[in-house]
Each structure stands twice: as C-alpha cells, then as structure tokens.
Amino acid sequence: MYLGIDIGSTSTKAALIDGKANLVAQKVVNIGTGTNGLELVLAELLHEAGLTMEDVVYTVATGYGRLLCDVADKQITEISCHAKGVSYLVSGTGTIIDIGGQDSKVIRLDPLGRVANFAMNEKCAAGTGRFLEVMGRVLGCKLDELSDLAGASTREIQISSVCTVFAESEVISQLSMGTRREDVAKGALVSIAKRVAGLCKRVGVEPKVVMTGGVALNKNMVEAMSRELKEDVQAAPYTQAVGAIGAALFAMEAAEKKENNNG
Amino acid sequence: MDDDKKLTSKDFLNQLVAKHYEGALQAKAEGKPVVWATSICPQELLETMDLATVYPENHAAAIGARKGALEFIENAEGKGYSSDNCSYARVNLGYADIQKAEAQDIPMPDLLFCCSNICNTVIKWYENLSKTLQIPLILFDMPFNHTYEVPEHSIRYMRGQIEYAIGQLEDFTKRKFDYDKFGEVMELSNATCEWWKKATDWAKVIPSPLNGFDMFNYMAMIVCMRGNADGHRLFKMWHDELEAKAKAGLGPWNSAEEQYRVMWDGIACWPHLSTTFKALKKYGINMVTSTYPDSWNVRYEKNDLSGMAKAYASNYANRNLDYDEDNVVRLVKDFSLDGIVYHSNRSCKLMDFRQYEIQRRVEAATGIPSVVFDGDQTDPRAFSEAQYETRIQALVEMMEENKEARRKG
Ligand code: SF4
Numbered sequence: 001m002y003l004g005i006d007i008g009s010t011s012t013k014a015a016l017i018d019g020k021a022n023l024v025a026q027k028v029v030n031i032g033t034g035t036n037g038l039e040l041v042l043a044e045l046l047h048e049a050g051l052t053m054e055d056v057v058y059t060v061a062t063g064y065g066r067l068l069c070d071v072a073d074k075q076i077t078e079i080s081c082h083a084k085g086v087s088y089l090v091s092g093t094g095t096i097i098d099i100g101g102q103d104s105k106v107i108r109l110d111p112l113g114r115v116a117n118f119a120m121n122e123k124c125a126a127g128t129g130r131f132l133e134v135m136g137r138v139l140g141c142k143l144d145e146l147s148d149l150a151g152a153s154t155r156e157i158q159i160s161s162v163c164t165v166f167a168e169s170e171v172i173s174q175l176s177m178g179t180r181r182e183d184v185a186k187g188a189l190v191s192i193a194k195r196v197a198g199l200c201k202r203v204g205v206e207p208k209v210v211m212t213g214g215v216a217l218n219k220n221m222v223e224a225m226s227r228e229l230k231e232d233v234q235a236a237p238y239t240q241a242v243g244a245i246g247a248a249l250f251a252m253e254a255a256e257k258k259e260n261n262n263g
Numbered sequence: 264m265d266d267d268k269k270l271t272s273k274d275f276l277n278q279l280v281a282k283h284y285e286g287a288l289q290a291k292a293e294g295k296p297v298v299w300a301t302s303i304c305p306q307e308l309l310e311t312m313d314l315a316t317v318y319p320e321n322h323a324a325a326i327g328a329r330k331g332a333l334e335f336i337e338n339a340e341g342k343g344y345s346s347d348n349c350s351y352a353r354v355n356l357g358y359a360d361i362q363k364a365e366a367q368d369i370p371m372p373d374l375l376f377c378c379s380n381i382c383n384t385v386i387k388w389y390e391n392l393s394k395t396l397q398i399p400l401i402l403f404d405m406p407f408n409h410t411y412e413v414p415e416h417s418i419r420y421m422r423g424q425i426e427y428a429i430g431q432l433e434d435f436t437k438r439k440f441d442y443d444k445f446g447e448v449m450e451l452s453n454a455t456c457e458w459w460k461k462a463t464d465w466a467k468v469i470p471s472p473l474n475g476f477d478m479f480n481y482m483a484m485i486v487c488m489r490g491n492a493d494g495h496r497l498f499k500m501w502h503d504e505l506e507a508k509a510k511a512g513l514g515p516w517n518s519a520e521e522q523y524r525v526m527w528d529g530i531a532c533w534p535h536l537s538t539t540f541k542a543l544k545k546y547g548i549n550m551v552t553s554t555y556p557d558s559w560n561v562r563y564e565k566n567d568l569s570g571m572a573k574a575y576a577s578n579y580a581n582r583n584l585d586y587d588e589d590n591v592v593r594l595v596k597d598f599s600l601d602g603i604v605y606h607s608n609r610s611c612k613l614m615d616f617r618q619y620e621i622q623r624r625v626e627a628a629t630g631i632p633s634v635v636f637d638g639d640q641t642d643p644r645a646f647s648e649a650q651y652e653t654r655i656q657a658l659v660e661m662m663e664e665n666k667e668a669r670r671k672g
Pocket of ligand 1: 320349350351352382383384385530610611612613614640
C-alpha cells in the first residue's frame with residue numbers, strides 16, 4: 001500500500017493506493033496543519049481500509065504542512081501532487097484550478113500530464129477560500145451553504161474591492177442598503193472567479209479545465225468560474241483529496257524506483 | 264606582495280567596505296563635502312572631482328541584510344511615505360531623519376547626484392532629500408528607451424547632461440574639472456567593469472565556481488569602487504580566484520554539489536538572505552547569474568563622452584521588453600540554465616511590471632521552467648518563508664522532470 005498525505009492550512013487529507021494504482025480509500029478532516037488532523041485522518045483512513053501503518057510501504061506528504069510530517073518518506077509540493085492526482089482522475093486535463101484556504105493556484109499541464117507552468121495568488125487572501133470564509137461570516141452562513149444561497153440569486157451585484165478587508169466592508173454596506181443575501185453571495189463567488197481567471201490567463205488556459213479543493217464542492221462556484229473563463233469547467237472527483245491521491249501515486253513510483261535501484 | 268598572497272578577495276572586499284564607509288565619515292569630519300548618489304550614475308565625474316560619495320541603495324541593502332531596516336521604514340511611513348514606495352527609499356528617507364544606524368552609519372550629504380536610468384522613483388526620492396536637507400541636486404534625467412536600440416537623441420541628451428553636470432560640479436567645488444584625471448578614471452572604470460564581467464562570466468563553466476549569492480556581496484563594491492584602484496584590484500583578484508577554481512573543476516560550495524543552475528531575476532531579499540540562499544542550496548540549486556553582471560558592465564572608450572553617455576543610457580532596467588527578452592534568453596543559453604527564479608519585489612515596480620511578460624516569453628522561447636515568489640529587497644514584512652520554499656521545491660520538481668526526460672532521450 002502507498003500512502004499520500006496532504007496537510008493544508010484548513011484541512012488534512014489522506015489517500016491509499018495499492019500496487020496497481022487502484023484507489024483503496026481516501027479521507028478528509030477539516031482541520032489543518034498544527035492540529036491533530038493527521039492522526040485523525042490516518043486513523044479513519046486505515047480503519048476504512050481495514051489496514052494498519054505496517055501495510056504502508058512508502059509515504060509521500062504534500063501541502064503546507066509537508067515539511068513537518070515525520071511519517072513521510074518524501075515531501076513533494078502540492079503543485080506536482082495536484083497535477084499527478086488530476087491526471088490520474090481525469091485524463092486529458094489541460095488546466096487545474098485549485099482554490100485552497102490560504103492560496104489559489106492554477107497549473108497548466110503538458111500533454112503528458114506534467115506541470116508545464118503554474119501561478120499562485122501572491123501577497124493577499126483575495127481569490128482564496130479565506131475570502132469566502134469571511135463572506136460567509138458576514139452573511140451568517142457556513143461555507144457549504146454559500147453555494148445554495150448564491151444559487152437563489154436573482155440579481156448580480158458587483159463586489160469591486162479585491163482586498164478581503166475592503167470587500168468585507170463593501171458587503172456590509174450592501175447588506176445595510178437592503179441588498180439580498182443571495183445576491184451578495186453570488187457577487188462573492190463571481191469576485192473570486194474573476195481573480196482566479198486572472199491567474200488562469202497568466203499561465204494560459206488549456207481545456208479540459210478541472211477544479212480541485214474544497215471550494216470546488218460549491219457548484220455555483222464552478223459555474224461562475226466557467227462563465228468567467230468561457231470554458232467548460234468541471235470539479236474533480238474526490239475534489240478535496242486530489243493532492244493526497246497524487247502524493248500516493250508518487251509514493252508508489254518512488255518505492256518502485258527504490259526497488260529497481262536496490263535490485 | 265607577500266600580503267597579497269595571503270589576502271583573499273573576500274577579505275579584501277570586507278576591508279574595502281569598511282574603508283569606503285570610514286573614508287566618507289572621515290571626509291565629513293574634516294569638513295569636506297559628501298555626495299549621495301544612485302547606483303548606476305556617472306560616478307566618473309565624482310571620482311575625478313575626488314568627492315567622497317556614498318550610495319544610499321548600498322547602505323539600505325546593508326541595513327536590510329543586518330536586519331535593521333524596519334526602524335527606518337516605520338519612520339518613513341510615519342512621515343507619510345506609503346508602504347508602496349521602494350523600501351530603499353523608505354530606509355534612506357528614514358535614515359535621513361534618524362541619522363543613526365547600528366548596522367552602519369553614513370555621513371549626511373552636501374550634494375545629491377541622481378540618475379534616473381534605473382527608475383523614476385529615484386527622482387522624487389532625491390528631490391525630497393534635496394528639499395528637506397536644503398542641498399543641491401544634480402539630476403540626470405534618463406527617459407525610458409521604448410525602442411530596441413537606445414536612440415541617438417537619448418545619447419545626445421545624456422551627453423549634454425554630463426557636460427552640464429561638470430559645470431555644476433565646478434560651481435559646487437569651486438575647482439576646475441581635471442580632464443586628464445577624468446580620462447584616467449574613465450580608463451580605470453572600464454577596466455574594473457571588465458574584470459567584474461569576466462569574473463561573473465566564470466559561472467558559465469559547469470559546475471560554476473561562483474556561488475551567485477557571493478555576487479550579491481561583491482556587487483556593493485562595483486557600485487561604489489569601480490572608478491578607483493582598490494576596486495580594480497578587488498575585481499581582478501576575484502576573477503583570478505574564480506579562474507583558478509574553474510580550472511580545478513571546483514563547484515560553488517565545499518559542502519554540496521551544484522545540481523541545478525538558475526538565474527535570479529531581481530534584487531536579493533536582503534533581510535532573508537540566508538533563508539533564501541539555504542532553501543536553494545538544500546536542493547543543490549546554484550544561482551549562477553542574474554541581470555546584474557551586465558548592469559555594471561558600463562563600457563566605452565577612454566575620453567569618448569558620447570560612448571559614456573550611451574553606456575549609462577543603455578542600462579538594462581531602462582530598455583524595452585524585446586531587449587529584455589533577448590537578454591534573458593541569451594543568459595539561459597550562455598549559462599546553461601535549468602530554471603529561473605523571479606523575485607516579485609514589492610519595492611521595485613519597474614522590475615515587476617515586466618516580469619510576467621518576460622517569464623511568458625522566455626518560457627516560450629527556451630522551454631525552461633520558472634517560478635515567481637513574493638518578497639521585498641529590504642522590507643522584511645513582505646516575505647513568507649513557506650511560500651518561498653513551496654515555489655522553490657516546485658521548481659526543483661519541474662527541473663528534475665526535464666532532466667529525467669533528457670536522460671531518457
Ligand atoms: S529598487 Fe527599483 S524602485 Fe527602488 S531605487 Fe532601485 S530601481 Fe528604483
């Protein structure tokens with residue numbers, strides 16, 4: 001068995017694959033680096049698979065917490081792991097959009113599924129999951145309710161500030177002027193989509209476009225992204241665990257390489 | 264001669280840095296005038312006039328590297344300078360007010376000498392100094408070159424300003440400008456620049472005998488000592504050491520081997536110099552070049568004033584996008600680069616503005632991978648170690664894929 005672990009800023013993910021690259025199990029817990037998320041996710045994962053750590057031959061860690069993960073044999077960045085995971089799950093992917101808690105990234109793949117170029121949001125929280133969290137707080141709803149709320153929007157409003165702090169006060173003043181929550185929620189999604197579309201243009205968009213990360217569970221977000229890019233955008237299967245799955249695939253390759261070198 | 268054998272260029276560099284600042288402080292103490300000047304200005308005029316000169320950009324970098332920048336930055340911001348201003352400017356404007364730095368003191372200026380061939384920020388920065396300190400400013404206005412080659416009118420404009428500045432310096436010092444000495448200084452400056460360029464060119468050898476972060480250190484002296492005999496000796500010495508290392512097949516470090524060769528685009532992150540260096544070295548990445556070797560390759564024939572004007576007008580930062588693209592593509596080939604690290608420097612709008620487009624074009628032309636990271640040359644607040652590390656590791660993964668593909672044919 002090969003284990004992939006993805007320790008992000010707000011969640012921890014793990015995946016197991018067998019020697020034939022079949023996905024055996026994957027798990028997500030919604031607490032990130034610096035917590036006991038890793039223990040929790042591993043316990044759940046192994047329990048579901050009916051296995052123990054003894055069965056694991058090789059482990060690769062990714063995500064911002066990867067360098068502090070001592071159960072791992074190797075660390076690989078989330079950029080390479082997302083590319084690997086998505087190529088495995090959705091063949092023919094050209095572009096990956098990953099909106100994470102702290103940062104967003106766009107990865108362009110070459111025809112062999114390798115990273116050709118990537119860009120990440122720099123400097124601030126605009127265009128990240130953090131922005132949505134703040135919006136959710138102002139609107140008094142959970143992150144996963146934001147999508148449905150936006151789905152009920154009848155009028156598109158513009159949130160013009162890119163800065164999360166400014167956008168927050170902009171939204172508060174919209175609400176106090178009587179703008180419906182649904183329309184504000186939609187505005188927030190469109191605002192992120194616009195920011196991320198800017199990143200996409202920097203690396204160049206190649207179809208198929210696949211979204212990963214927790215934010216991709218929000219189907220109105222995926223739609224907003226698609227509209228901004230004027231391209232079909234789909235959410236990856238196991239969208240939150242894509243990085244962990246990629247890491248597990250790298251674990252398998254690394255173990256095979258090691259074996260070849262030894263034998 | 265005996266001393267010369269024992270002295271390494273690094274020792275000599277440290278001696279010269281100390282001598283440079285002590286000399287300027289001493290001049291001030293003796294009542295001689297002191298000049299503050301921008302980094303790529305026609306220093307030949309100041310050297311000819313024998314004027315003690317310090318370079319605020321160098322000084323700010325030194326303060327930044329010794330982790331002392333924030334005090335000055337906060338002072339400048341407190342006076343109303345936006346945090347979007349260049350942090351060299353903020354450190355220096357703060358220093359002009361506080362006038363004391365643990366890292367390094369410099370004497371206050373009596374004359375300002377500013378050349379806008381590096382950016383427009385320096386114009387307002389020096390104007391503000393001039394107004395606040397009530398001292399004269401000699402300004403070389405060097406408009407951006409929108410055409411590929413530096414146009415003839417720009418060269419004539421620069422030449423005119425050099426001639427005019429000579430008169431201004433005569434008025435300021437109440438001394439005649441010595442044209443014979445000027446010729447000697449020109450000759451020496453060119454020779455020093457030639458050694459600087461030749462030294463940094465040794466990094467073309469694989470493995471490179473030069474650790475590029477050392478270049479950042481030597482750079483301080485090509486800014487302020489290219490017109491004198493000490494500077495000339497230093498760069499020749501450094502060159503000879505690198506030549507010997509290259510011929511012995513020695514790489515950049517004793518403790519690790521060079522595995523990847525990259526270019527660093529932009530200024531160093533002085534407050535995080537060791538963090539940024541170590542993260543590269545950990546993966547065997549050697550920064551073998553940047554755009555700086557050419558920035559101080561200021562070359563022209565002795566006594567050719569138009570040639571000198573052209574050399575200063577031709578600074579890389581002042582050239583158009585097509586020129587920049589060709590320049591970087593050439594570096595990729597000449598230095599056998601595996602990748603590029605772009606420092607998106609919050610301070611330097613001029614350098615950042617072109618960065619994404621250069622990255623896109625260079626990638627298309629050469630196929631080598633690159634990453635952009637956020638930082639700042641002296642403001643310690645604009646850098647995240649984890650973000651940097653992730654980008655560098657991702658670059659390694661891309662470079663490794665390329666190597667693997669090449670191995671497989
Ligand atoms: S860092 Fe950039 S903005 Fe600052 S002085 Fe240098 S060229 Fe100008």
